Each structure stands twice: as C-alpha cells, then as structure tokens.
Amino acid sequence: MEKEKKVSYPYAASTSDFVLALKDSESSTERKQKASKVAHVLTLIFTYLFLVVMGLIIIFPFYWMIITSLKNPVEIKAAVPTFFPTMGLHWENYSRAFEFLNFGTLLRNTLIVGILSTLGTLITTILAAYAFAKMNFKGKNVLFALMLGSMMIPGEMFVITNFISVSRLGWIGGEGNIGYFAAMIVPFWVSIFYIYLLRQNFKQIPNELYLAAKVDGKSDWSYLWKVMVPLAMPTLTTIFILKLMGAWNSYIWPQLILGSEKKELWLITNGLRETSFLGPGETDTGLKFGAQMAGTVIVTVPLLLLFIFFRKYIMRGVGRAGIKG
Amino acid sequence: MESKNNWKAWLYLAPVLILLAVFTFYPIINTIYVSFLQGYNYKSGAYESFSLYNYLAVLTPYTDEGSYMFNQVMKDALPNTLLITFITVPLSIVFSLLIALGLNSIKILKKFFQTVFFMPYVTNAIAIGMVFAVVFDYDYGVFNAIFGLGKTGWVSTSDGSGVGYFNGLFAICFYIIWHSLPYKILIFLGGLQNIDAQYYDAAKIDSAPKWKVALKITVPLLSPQILYMLITSFIGSFKEYNAVVGLFGKSGGAFVTEGMPSTMKTMVFFIYDQVDKDNVQFASAASVILLIIIMLITLVQNRVSKRRVHY
Structure with a gap:
C-alpha cells in the first residue's frame, strides 16, 4: 500500500527517494523469489514423500502376495514376519495351487465364456453403434436416452429376474453343460456403455468416406x-x-447359477474363492496361505500382463467413462 | 450425410433390442412385480398374494427377539452399507485428489507413479481381498506385526475370541479405499490436465502460494469431476459386494461387538444371499429399496451441484 502511494505520486517525492523506493521493491522481490524457491523445494519434497508413502501402501499387498507365495510354509508362520523369503524359494506352493484349483478346467471355462461373450458383444455393439451413429430413424434419440438411463439402475435388479429366466428356460438345473454356458454367455451379449463408446468413435469418421463408398457402389453393410x-x-x-477382463473377474453370476454342485464349470474367480487350498486332513495355515497366495498370483498376473501390453487401450476405455459430454 | 432407411436401422438394432428387452428392460419391470408377491415360488410361478409383505419382512425393525432372517437388513445390511459409504467415499475422494494433485505437480518419475497408482484397478477384487485377509491375519498377519498389535482380530480369529465389529469395519474400509483410488486418480488427473494454464499464470503473477492455488483455483475448477466422483462412488459403495466376499468369504464374517452388526453383509450381499436361498421375492424387495435410495442420492446431489459446482 505504502509503496504504491510512492510510485503513484512521484512528483511529491524527490528523485532520490524514488530510486530508493525502486531499489527497495527490487530487493523485496528478490527476497520473495528466494522464499518462494525454498517453499517450492519444500513442497516438492513433501509431494514426493507423500507419493512414495501412498505408493508403498498401494504396492504392498502385491508384494506381500508374491513373497508369501514363495515362502516356505514354516516361514509363513514365523512369529516375526520376514519381508523376503529367507528359507529359499518354495515353488511347491505353485504346484499345490495349480492342483487344488484344477487350473486347466478353470482356464478352459473362463476362456470359453470370455471369448464367446466378447465376440457376441462386439457384433451387437458394432451393429447398434452404426445405427445410432450413422443412420436416421424415428425415436432414435429417445431410444438412446432410454438405454443410457437404464445404466443408472442397479444391476442386482437384472440379476434377480435373469436368474428366474434362465431357470424357467431350463438353461440351469438340467444335466447338460450347454445350458449353463448359455446362461453365463447370452445375457452378457449386450453392453450399453460399449455401444456408447463405439458410437462416439463412429461419429468421428467423416461422412465423405461414406459418399465415396456409395459412389463405388458399396452397400451400407459392406x-x-x-x-x-x-x-x-x-x-x-x-x-x-x-x-x-470382465469374464476373468466375474464371480457372483456364475456362483449363483453354478453353486457348488456344478464345480466343473466354475470360472477362475469362483475356483479361487471357493477352494480351501488344503488337502484332506491338512490344517496347516502356512501350507494354506502359501498355496492360496500362489493361486492369487496365478489369477492376478495375467491381468497385470494385459495391463502392461494393452495399457493404452485399457486407459482409453476407463478414462472415457469420466468425461462428461 | 446420414442414410434414412428406417427399417434398415431397426434391423441393425434388432440383436441389441431383443437382448435388452429380455435381459434388461423386462427384468426391471419383473423384479418390481416380484417384490410384491408373497410366498413366491420362482420355479413354478405360484404365489400366495399380492401385497407389501416382502417389504415389511425386509424392513422389520431390529429387535433382539425377532428372527434373524427378518431383520438382517435393518440389523446388518443397512447399517453396514451406510457406514462403509460414509467412511470410504469422502476418504477415497480426498486421498485420490491429493495424489492426483501431487502427480500433476511433478515431472520426474511421473509415469512410474501413475502406473503404480493404477495397478489396483486391473486386479481381481476377490483375489486381492484374499491377500488383504492374509495381511490382516490374526496369528501371522503382517499388519499386526508392523504396528506391534500382538494378536488382534481384523477378519477372523483362530481361538474363538471373536473379531470386534469396528476392527472388521476398518479392514473392509481400508481395502475398499485402496481398491477405489486408481479410477478416481485417473479421472481427477484428466480433469487437472484440462484446466486452462492461464489461471495458473494469473496466480503466478500474484505469486500465490501453491497450497492456496490448489485450494482456490484447482479444486473449484475440478468441481465437475468431484461431483461426478461423489455420485458414482456413493452409488458404487452402496453396491459393495466383491470386497466383502474377497475379505470375509461367503459368510460375510462374524463379529462380537454388542449392539453392532454381527456380519459385514451389505445390501447387495443380502440380495444375492436371498437369491441363493431361493427367496427371490425378498431379494427383489431389497433391490427396489436400493434403487430408491440410489435415486434419492442422485437427486439430492444434482440439487446441490446446481448451486455449488462451477462449470
């Protein structure tokens, strides 16, 4: 305030006064700059410290899962937990996990359900996204709004009636396995979110391409x-x-329709959760935890690999959900 | 140039519309209908009467004498769901916002940290829940070891001494927050990158301190993302299920604290439990109640946002 006055009324003060005032303000900005530099460095240190601590909390369960899966069962039960396997790497945990999980069957079931439900979804999504992006028909906007609106409704409401439907249709409760697979695949052949995602993408494709294709005598279909x-x-x-990834992680729907009677059709997550990881008569917690953590590593690693190799694609889909139009 | 073949468009839409009709739109109506059927047998379709019985059964106020079946919503599911929601939503938003602000202000190792913080997103909620159960183990858990807590039960105990309810609540909230951070960080980071640099230039000229910039400029400009996160995470935590099954197993845990829920069952846990026990009518009534709660939350938050959110 004071300085401003001096600068605004230079005629009231002598020239030397004015120069002094300028000098004074200069050194104060210098001081300010120094102070802000210190504050900047301190903020940076604090920021990194915070990120490192939070990062360690995020990483820790992964780390603990991996080292526990490699520990000797005796070491798992050590009074003071060790932060690195000290009794050698105990790969037997993995062979036990594969055996208890019946891994081959789980993998086969998960791949069948995952691939068939994905292919079905891709086909229905491509067709619907094309209609919404590039075609004109009565009620288009109303229908699209209705579909987006239904995403608000809790999925449990669908699950209940779908459970009734698949048992009334005779897909579950019978002897054969085909019906159970159908029940795990067909209801998931449509995804409104993916239709929305692909429609946005289709809309960006210039219509000139369409006209050019028309000139070439191409049909809409081709x-x-x-x-x-x-x-x-x-x-x-x-x-x-x-x-x-959705099929790999799905738990509740297969659990509801398969229960423990149709174990041979379990998907990978059902197998992981419902397996006890102890043989008949075994009660040792170390044995159990070792094999259990090996099992969780087996389930987690493919997901992390997908993330590493397809990071860009996964982020596109996930990030899009948050951007409001 | 859009083609104007009405019937052709419907042909393209036919697969989606048929599937949606059978597995999405019909279920909405049917689930509401079933919620009014007393003594419904879903296999034969027979029922005793069309009444509010299921709602009354599900919402029976908690009494010590009442049979557990009829007050597990009021005794366990609703309090658990509300507690989990009101603990995890604000905490996870604050933490993810701080992490996103931190990530946004650094250059060195930024990509590395981003990858680390995104990792929980691409994991299986059940599998990592089982890892947390090992970390929180009564006898050999590393959590008790690190904090020198001796034998403290968080998930289960091996000697029958029982787990205190608030210990169980801490464990489940810790896991839910851990698991929900990546998505929120991603959305907030996206929002931060969209903020016009001129706001910061203005702040720089005024040489405003960093925390002040964050509080007075960044957070208000991020309010659309914060609101979006609030609504979706409120809804998401009302539907919490996988984390509970991952951590406590299909029993939902067992707690011994007097006057508090005896399991960590949530609303959705109760719903699936009832479907599993062939009581689809109770599950339906509970899911309609869940729908109403979710719609109310969205409505209230939309009202608030009209006054508070800066677009």
Missing part, C-alpha cells in the same frame, strides 16, 4: 465392415480387452 470397423479397431480392441 461399408460398415470394410471401412468403419477397421477404422474403429482401437476402440474395438479396448472393448475386447475390458470384456475379457
């Missing part, structure tokens, strides 16, 4: 599959990966 689909490959890859 334009869709020969031009649109190849151009939208990144989005389709995103859908493919997220959907596969």
Whole structure:
C-alpha cells in the first residue's frame, strides 16, 4: 500500500527517494523469489514423500502376495514376519495351487465364456453403434436416452429376474453343460456403455468416406465392415480387452447359477474363492496361505500382463467413462 | 450425410433390442412385480398374494427377539452399507485428489507413479481381498506385526475370541479405499490436465502460494469431476459386494461387538444371499429399496451441484 502511494505520486517525492523506493521493491522481490524457491523445494519434497508413502501402501499387498507365495510354509508362520523369503524359494506352493484349483478346467471355462461373450458383444455393439451413429430413424434419440438411463439402475435388479429366466428356460438345473454356458454367455451379449463408446468413435469418421463408398457402389453393410470397423479397431480392441477382463473377474453370476454342485464349470474367480487350498486332513495355515497366495498370483498376473501390453487401450476405455459430454 | 432407411436401422438394432428387452428392460419391470408377491415360488410361478409383505419382512425393525432372517437388513445390511459409504467415499475422494494433485505437480518419475497408482484397478477384487485377509491375519498377519498389535482380530480369529465389529469395519474400509483410488486418480488427473494454464499464470503473477492455488483455483475448477466422483462412488459403495466376499468369504464374517452388526453383509450381499436361498421375492424387495435410495442420492446431489459446482 505504502509503496504504491510512492510510485503513484512521484512528483511529491524527490528523485532520490524514488530510486530508493525502486531499489527497495527490487530487493523485496528478490527476497520473495528466494522464499518462494525454498517453499517450492519444500513442497516438492513433501509431494514426493507423500507419493512414495501412498505408493508403498498401494504396492504392498502385491508384494506381500508374491513373497508369501514363495515362502516356505514354516516361514509363513514365523512369529516375526520376514519381508523376503529367507528359507529359499518354495515353488511347491505353485504346484499345490495349480492342483487344488484344477487350473486347466478353470482356464478352459473362463476362456470359453470370455471369448464367446466378447465376440457376441462386439457384433451387437458394432451393429447398434452404426445405427445410432450413422443412420436416421424415428425415436432414435429417445431410444438412446432410454438405454443410457437404464445404466443408472442397479444391476442386482437384472440379476434377480435373469436368474428366474434362465431357470424357467431350463438353461440351469438340467444335466447338460450347454445350458449353463448359455446362461453365463447370452445375457452378457449386450453392453450399453460399449455401444456408447463405439458410437462416439463412429461419429468421428467423416461422412465423405461414406459418399465415396456409395459412389463405388458399396452397400451400407459392406461399408460398415470394410471401412468403419477397421477404422474403429482401437476402440474395438479396448472393448475386447475390458470384456475379457470382465469374464476373468466375474464371480457372483456364475456362483449363483453354478453353486457348488456344478464345480466343473466354475470360472477362475469362483475356483479361487471357493477352494480351501488344503488337502484332506491338512490344517496347516502356512501350507494354506502359501498355496492360496500362489493361486492369487496365478489369477492376478495375467491381468497385470494385459495391463502392461494393452495399457493404452485399457486407459482409453476407463478414462472415457469420466468425461462428461 | 446420414442414410434414412428406417427399417434398415431397426434391423441393425434388432440383436441389441431383443437382448435388452429380455435381459434388461423386462427384468426391471419383473423384479418390481416380484417384490410384491408373497410366498413366491420362482420355479413354478405360484404365489400366495399380492401385497407389501416382502417389504415389511425386509424392513422389520431390529429387535433382539425377532428372527434373524427378518431383520438382517435393518440389523446388518443397512447399517453396514451406510457406514462403509460414509467412511470410504469422502476418504477415497480426498486421498485420490491429493495424489492426483501431487502427480500433476511433478515431472520426474511421473509415469512410474501413475502406473503404480493404477495397478489396483486391473486386479481381481476377490483375489486381492484374499491377500488383504492374509495381511490382516490374526496369528501371522503382517499388519499386526508392523504396528506391534500382538494378536488382534481384523477378519477372523483362530481361538474363538471373536473379531470386534469396528476392527472388521476398518479392514473392509481400508481395502475398499485402496481398491477405489486408481479410477478416481485417473479421472481427477484428466480433469487437472484440462484446466486452462492461464489461471495458473494469473496466480503466478500474484505469486500465490501453491497450497492456496490448489485450494482456490484447482479444486473449484475440478468441481465437475468431484461431483461426478461423489455420485458414482456413493452409488458404487452402496453396491459393495466383491470386497466383502474377497475379505470375509461367503459368510460375510462374524463379529462380537454388542449392539453392532454381527456380519459385514451389505445390501447387495443380502440380495444375492436371498437369491441363493431361493427367496427371490425378498431379494427383489431389497433391490427396489436400493434403487430408491440410489435415486434419492442422485437427486439430492444434482440439487446441490446446481448451486455449488462451477462449470
């Protein structure tokens, strides 16, 4: 305030006064700059410290899972937990996990359900996204709004009636396995979110391409599959990966329709949760934890690998959900 | 140039519409209908009467004498769900916002940290829940060891001494927050990168301290993302299920604290439990109640946002 006055009324003060005032303000900005530099460094140190601590908390369960899966059962039960396997790497945990999980069967079931439900979803999504993005029909906006609106409804409401439906249809409760697979696949052949995602992508494809295709005498159908689909490959890859991950992680629906009677059709997550990881007569917690953590590593590593190799595609799908139009 | 073939468009939409009709739209109506059927047998379709019985059964106020079946919503599921929601939503938003602000202000190792913080997102909630159960183990858990807590029960105990309810609540909230951070960080980071640099330039000219910039500029400009996160995480934590099964198993845990829930069952846990026990009518009534709660939350938050959110 004081300084401002001096500068605004220079005529009231002598020239030397004015120079002094300038000098004074200069050194004060210097001081300020120094202070702000210190504050900047302190903030930076604090920021890194905070990120490192939070990062350690995030990483720790992964680390603990891996080292426990490699520890000797005796070491797992040590009074003071060791932060690195000291009694050698105990790979037997893994062979026990594979055996108890019946891993081959679980993997086969999960891949069948994952791939078939993904392919079905891709087909229905491509067709619907094309209609919403590039075609004109009565009630288009109303229908689209209705579909987006239904995403608000808790999925449990669908699950209850779908459970009734698949048992009334005779898909579950019978002897054969085909019906159970159908019940795990068909209801998941449609995803409103992915239709929305692909529609956005299709809309960005310039209509000039469509006109050019028309001039070439191409039908809508071949334009869709020969031009649109190849151009939208990144989005389709995103859908493919997220959907596969969904099958890998699905637990409740298979659990409801399979229960413990149809063990041979369990998906990987059901197997992991419902397996006791102890043989008949065994009670040792060390044995159990070792094999159990080996099992969780087996389930987690493919997901992390997918993330590493398809990071870009996964982020596209996940990030998009948060951007409001 | 859009083609105007009405019937053709419907042909393209046919697979989706048929599937949606059978597995999405019909279930909404049918689940509401079933919620009013007393003594419904889903296999034969027979029922005793069309009444509010299921709602009354599900919402029976808790009494010590009442049979557990009829007050597990009021005794366990609703209090658990509300506690989990009101603990995890604000904490996870604050932590993810701080982490996102931190990530946004650094250059060295930024990509590395981003990858680390995203890892919980690409994991299986059940599998990592089992890892947390090992970390929180009564006898050999590393959590008790690190904090020198001796034998403290968080998930279960091996000697029948029982787990205190608030210990169980701490464990489940810790896990839920851990698991929900990545998505929120991602959304907040996206929002931060969209903030116009001129706001910061203005702040720099005024040489405002960093925390003040964060509080007065960044957070208000991030309010659309914060609101979006509030709504979705409120809804998400009302539907918490996988974390509970991952950590406590299909029993939902067992707690011994007087006057508090005896399991960590949530609303959705109760719903699936009832489907599993062939009581689809109770599950339906509970899911309609869940729908109403979720709609109310969204409505209230939309009202608030009109006044508070800066677009």
